[in-house]
Amino acid sequence: MVNIKLKNINKNFGEVAAAKSVNLFIEDGEFFTLLGPSGCGKTTIMRMIAGLEYPDEGTILFDGKDVTKEPSFKRNTGMVFQNYALWPHMSVEENVAYGLKIRKFNEAEIKKRVTEALEQVKLTGMGKRFPTQLSGGQQQRVALARVLVINPSVLLLDEPLSNLDAKLRVEMREEIKELQKRLGITTVYVTHDQEEALIISDRIAVQNKGEIKQIGTPLEIYDHPKDVFIATFIGKGTLLQGSISEKNKVNVDNYYLSYTNNLELKEGDKVNVLIRPESFVLNKPSEESNRLEGIIESITFVGQYTELKIVIGNFSIIVNTSPKTILNKNEKIVGYVPYGNTILLPYEELV
């Protein structure tokens, strides 16, 4: 297995900067996700790691060895494409065996490895079928087996679940995560689905317009987003504008909220304040918290939780409560947001 380093990578397609000064270090055995909106350059980075695309500038290292100019077949990466790209005229077995055949493995070894790979993705007994005789989820597994069979040192998965229905997506993401941990294979995963990224990854790089905006564990990125783009792209929440008043307080429309935060701020500085829906709680928590009092403007039952819109002075916040709590529209409500969940972000104009 290997670790991967990308140093100052730039890649342009005509006018489009698909990768701008990208620096990444992916640990050996890590499940690393590239997350960002459509067109931000995720696939481009993945293809450069695979050697299917070359950077205009910068260096790519595998275990410290410069592979920037090495062609794909020398890198021992295995990539699963979004559309699976299975060969329709070949059976499942033949699809999976293909990579071994072109690498000139003998028949016995091929048979052994194909059987193993199909077992790994829970397709034992389906080897004789053709891709058209499989469900989307099963085709997805064949695509995965076809890559695993060559024992790649890096697994590259480009939106592998996007063609599956919601329930199967949840099932498959658990399976992929479990398989990845069991094999201990360095994995780069591409998705634009923030929930999937939070659940499946060891670490996430959030990308926008060719640039990496933040790298961290799912929890770090959720709890400490670096800016408004990341805060709104990942998770939900209410964004408010305020300014720093006295020490460690932010004035939001004359409500003075305390926060814990390491932004360098001085009195008078404008900031944005993020409050996640689950941060507002009805029972006073043990940690220090801001008390907020408002009027319930709307109540929406969402299933696992109930979403409330609460008007507080001239602003409103969206919060989640338990569906078991009996609440009424236009009722007064009091809740608490811990200082640690009163998240300050560098000021920018909110649209």
Ligand SMILES: Nc1ncnc2c1ncn2[C@@H]1O[C@H](COP(=O)(O)OP(=O)(O)OP(=O)(O)O)[C@@H](O)[C@H]1O
């Ligand atoms: N071969 C190419 N020729 C010209 N432009 C390209 C090429 N490949 C990618 N681009 C452009 O580079 C940008 C990044 O593309 P990329 O496919 O990496 O995005 P992505 O984040 O994977 O998007 P999606 O989520 O839609 O798959 C886009 O603006 C795209 O149009």
Ligand SMILES: [Mg+2]
């Ligand atoms: Mg893509």
